[in-house]
Amino acid sequence: MSTTQVKPAQPQEASTPQPASHRSKLMSWEQIRTALPGMFKKLDPRLQWHNPVMFLVWIGACLTSAIAAAEPFIGGPQASGGTQVPVSFTAAVAIWLWLTVLFANLAESIAEGRGKAQAETLRKTRTSTPAFIPEDYDQLQDPGALTVQLREVSSADLKLGDTVVVSAGQLIPGDGDVIWGIASVDESAITGESAPVVREAGGDRSAVTGGTRVLSDRILVKITSRPGETFVDRMIALVEGASRARTPNEIALNILLSSLSIVFVAVVLTLNPIASYPASPASLTVLIALLVCLIPTTIGALLSAIGIAGMDRLVQRNVLAMSGRAVEAAGDVTTLLLDKTGTITYGNRRASAFAELTGVRRETMLQAAVYSSLADPTPEGTSIVDLGHELGVDVKPDAHSKVVPFSAQTRMSGLDLADGTSIRKGASSAIIAWLQEDGGQVAAVQAAELDEIATHISVSGGTPLVVASKQASGRGEILGVIHLKDIVKEGLPQRFEQLRAMGIRTVMVTGDNPLTAAAIAAEAGVDDYLAEATPEQKLHYIRREQEGGALVAMTGDGTNDAPALAQADVGVAMNTGTSAAKEAGNMVDLDSDPTKLIDIVAIGKQLLITRGALTTFSIANDIAKYFAIIPAIFVGALPGLQALNIMGLHSPASAVLSAVIFNAIVIVFLVPLALRGVKYRPMNAAKTLGRNIMIYGLGGIVTPFIGIWLIDQLIRFIPGF
Structure with a gap:
């Protein structure tokens, strides 16, 4: 055991194991030769x-x-x-x-x-690696500073609940959740996918797997498994x-x-x-x-x-089944719960049209929409800027403008210009609440027209984003609506028809409002949908199906999905998800592809x-x-x-x-x-x-x-x- 100052780690010289998903021939002479000793044993x-x-x-x-x-x-x-x-x-x-x-x-x-x-390839990722534990982590005010001494131990000596520091070039010593920082991680030894993935604290992409390598930055990882009970250990045994x-x-x-x-x-x-x-x-x-x-x-x-x-x-398809019972249950599934985003649709909604309200100049609406999205790094925000450019809008904020990022509390994002004008885009209810702050009013005519446009977009399967502006005097107005469209994946309606022929009922689960959910469900060809779904509603829906004699399969990646994953007969957790989700499910998809649930049922x-x-x-x-x-x-x-x-x-x-x-x-x-x-x-x-x-x-x-x-x-x- 030694003590050392924190410093950026140099990349370690180590051979990268071949992907665990390497597909061998069905039955080669080499496999037969290897199997002969076991045949006599x-x-x-x-x-x-x-x-x-x-x-x-x-x-x-x-x-x-x-x-x-x-x-x-x-x-x-x-x-x-x-x-x-x-x-x-x-x-x-x-x-x-x-x-x-x-x-x-x-x-x-x-x-x-x-x-x-x-x-055998997985065992190469399970070799003992050094782990660095902060001596006084509990007293740190700024975990990112990490000015304290680190104690170096073997990964085999880590205990459940330990917190370790992993820097660029180092192997993650055990399964855990990122509790501070963000880093790109090479998971090719586990998933076979060479492209690095991003892991960050909070959200549904915080879980990391022992034996994978941090490629950039530095993270704090809280260990969530004991030695011998890690994800890789379970994979090897299975x-x-x-x-x-x-x-x-x-x-x-x-x-x-x-x-x-x-x-x-x-x-x-x-x-x-x-x-x-x-x-x-x-x-x-x-x-x-x-x-x-x-x-x-x-x-x-x-x-x-x-x-x-x-x-x-x-x-071979990069799915880890925790038991043979789960594989069998997949063959008997009669109800399939599928997330809309990323499963039925591509997940990256794109701006398809702008609709200005009566009395608002189209140029004003387009400029406000682009202004509100200049600092929005999401695919939706980028698509709004791109569509604006296609329509001839080219605006740049001055140096004194203030970016207002999106937050879950406000459900809005936008820009505060130097002249005191504020521009926001977001959900209809959030924008109206913002306009009504400090005694502001929304004209009844505008509210009625907005409701009509938003309803039309929702019924067509799109998502309406409202754009509004507020002057320094406090006077505000609604400028128009951005139409974000979810694109249903090609071929899914045909696959759902095949599932229907097999006696399997498909249910789309989404947080969208009922109108949007109904439109996308009709386009995709699913049998039913669950709109504005909360974790409690998912769990209740699964239990109701099971009480009717159905066997239910579903996918999930977040901690809030864990109860439903545990209740489902086949719960497929995404590898990018949280440790709670992976513990609750009886299968883990190493590629984190929710559509693979359909293939799992077929297998x-x-x-x-x-x-x-x-x-x-x-x-x-x-x-x-x-x-x-x-x-x-x-x-x-x-x-x-x-x-x-x-x-x-x-x-x-x-x-x-x-x-x-x-x-x-x-x-x-x-x-x-x-x-x-x-x-x-x-x-x-x-x-x-x-x-x-x-x-x-x-x-x-x-x-x-x-x-x-x-x-x-x-x-x-x-x-x-």
Whole structure:
């Protein structure tokens, strides 16, 4: 521990990690090679029993291996009627059962490996960095001066609530909120975006992430997380799958698959007395093969990989899901709350027209509008000046003019000229209140005309800004109205129509008045809107929807959004937002793009559809396996069942082995589909179910017939089969 004087930090020499959002190939040889060790580690029965279906296969592989090892000492298997069964039959079945388990492990290891590659790049941002804590911060009158001594500690020693100083070139030592200052920050190690972002005290852009670098200026950061519990730590745990808890739907499906497996165990045990291999080792081997082929091994093998891959698809889009439950809930969402600004509209309203009141010269109105916006750095203010220039207005304030910046209290901005004239622009109510100060009056005729113009602009979806002037004598008048227009993003009406086809209701949330909100909602094509929304109203709206049985998703970035984000079934917090918002949500969008909520819903639905499609395929597979194995088992006792051998399989042994081999290799062929996901098409649940049954149900019936027959054509050339 050391003590040092504050001085500007020099840029540190450090390699910048590759973006966490780096997208790798779906399944490369390098990923397979990396996944191989995990494939064998997962053979541990303490891990296998978590997947009941594959645990049954594991037990079957152990039993057939034991039988294969014992057969040389107790004699080879022989079918009833004197038909010799190949000595290698049991060993071959055992090998393919082990391969079935290994292929299932491989699918999960590949899915986990894709996340581990991303986690490795994130670990490079988690290295211990120096942190500088002011010794007497509580006594400072001017935090910006920072004339006190700083105590240097390791970032690993920081505690919740500590305040640290971060200067240009230094890494931010931990997650926190900026409590003083403004700085540009390089977040490329977290978001993959090379452009720096601005972080400042107050507002909704105060949160900073440990491991990111301050590029300019100096800020005070209050630490909001403990070591090991930072945003990056949680990202690493989640993308690796280390903290992936099974989701409710996944648990329910596991229970269903386990129940089916138990039923098939009971059925298979009752078949033993009438099988064609009574009182021989082959009897148990064939019955194990039948059981493994009939239980839903395909979906059992891929279920975990589907869940991990779903979260990975979100990570690739720079969205961090705090749990698999959130991803699933996104697929079941029925109500979508979307902020107007930045989501439905571009957010930067632009001046589109000036409307002067009767009796006011147009030139006077245009000059006043430009004067009031010369010191307004916002996109709206800039657009007013630009539009004025386009209309030929070119004014410059003299050196004695006084700029009046916008404030939340006055809701106005403007300019006080040297001759005593004051010019203001702002909301209608604020301007009228300003004109009425000190006994001023607003003519009834002007007030009525103003109301008419403002209403017309609001109904058309615009925002009216009133321009007024006041003389040194106190006499004031309304000059006119600036029409600010929100531009709806291209393609959104079509996307909302797709959501409607999926049974999802879209709701626009805005602080605008009801007239403006209604106009923009109609233009964007949303189903409903919530105007003049307060945090309490958002929370009440979400609760009302949930009481009606709806699952609600929403985005937010401010502390005032935190209650609604916590209440929503899917709360997507913006990475630029406050720590409170990120803690309340169950997803964080690292790109801070509110429109991504629509993509999140699509990814959630793709996860559910993929799981349903592969479950349908897995269960449909059983039909072909019945026609392959049942005749092979009972043909000795019931010769008439040979008629069920519609595939014309060569022998009972080749039929059983062909079914076991197909049961194993189909897992390998379906791994890419499990990782990529079934292609999602916006449609309602009934159409989605019908499509899945046609493609994956019918395909699950036909594919095994072809596959088992082809494998049998190869096996018949093996001596003894």
